[in-house]
Amino acid sequence: MHGLDTLAQTTPWRRRHPGEKALLALGLVGAAVALPPWPGALVVGAVALALLLGPLRLRPGQVLRAVRAPLVFVVVGSVPLLVAVGGDPLVRWAPEGLGPAVALAGRATAALLCLVLFAASTPLADALPRLERLGVPAAVTEVAALVYRLLFLLLETAGTVREAQAGRLGFRTWRTTYRCVAGQAAAVFVGAFDRARRLEQGLALRGYTGSLRVQVDERPLSVPFVVASAVLVGAVVTVTLVLA
Structure with a gap:
């Protein structure tokens, strides 16, 4: 994607x-x-x-x-x-x-x-805002855009954690590999909740009223x-x- x-x-x-x-x-x-x-x-x-x-x-x-x-x-x-x-x-x-x-x-x-x-x-940024003109609820397009954005942030986080684990020889054996994969999943899970919480707080401080307005060319x-x-x-x- x-x-x-x-x-x-x-x-x-x-x-x-x-x-x-x-x-x-x-x-x-x-x-x-x-x-x-x-x-x-x-x-x-x-x-x-x-x-x-x-x-x-x-x-x-x-x-x-x-x-x-x-x-x-x-x-x-x-x-x-x-x-x-x-x-x-x-x-x-x-x-x-x-x-x-x-x-x-x-x-x-x-x-x-x-x-x-x-x-x-x-690009998805061109298609999603125009879906509202076709009758798609704004909440659906906004959730899709946020999920699309957060997905890549989580993948980047998972890649960073994996590189750090590999640098510490975390994938030498099956046992250490399982432990590293579990740690990677835990780190991504906790990071996702933390990022979602900070995103919610940021939107609230900016006066979020239930709709994200973006300029469409x-x-x-x-x-x-x-x-x-x-x-x-x-x-x-x-x-x-x-x-x-």
Whole structure:
């Protein structure tokens, strides 16, 4: 997530309105879900990957780092379709599940690339404030922003604690490793509560009334980009239905 947010600050689409990019990315996600898995997932995934490597100018290694962790969940979710439980033997290979497993993995991977397309081009700070205009309660967006910010602070704290433990040879054996991991978890847990308490006190001293007001840059929608996005999604649907 942190890497994606960093990429989103530097891509050529950084200054575009989030609604434009959401129309393109979510349109492709809808196509990946609604169209037949073959060749729909392949076409949608290829288009999303081409946009990531082309207009967004990401390197293949950056795309791979962005998708490798979610791909683990895709694989874990597809494997159970290949296994049947019951009968003799109790757990056995189910060849009839190969087709659904491949279809599920294809759809999920294509949708994942589409979501990465949006995340790698739109910083969260641009998207969250505009959600209120769509009817999302302000409390939801504020909690999401605070959690997003605190998550990286906690990860930084955990990394600092781990470096300190490693410098003291805390990971020499399994026994010392378990002790260090427990100490690291305790330090992060206590630090999270302390940081949350100080954040609450700071907001109260600044006259917090239940809403965090932030300045949102006004960016006009690009009609050519919106039209091109709609044409691209329509082309994906047409090609898929022709090839299906």
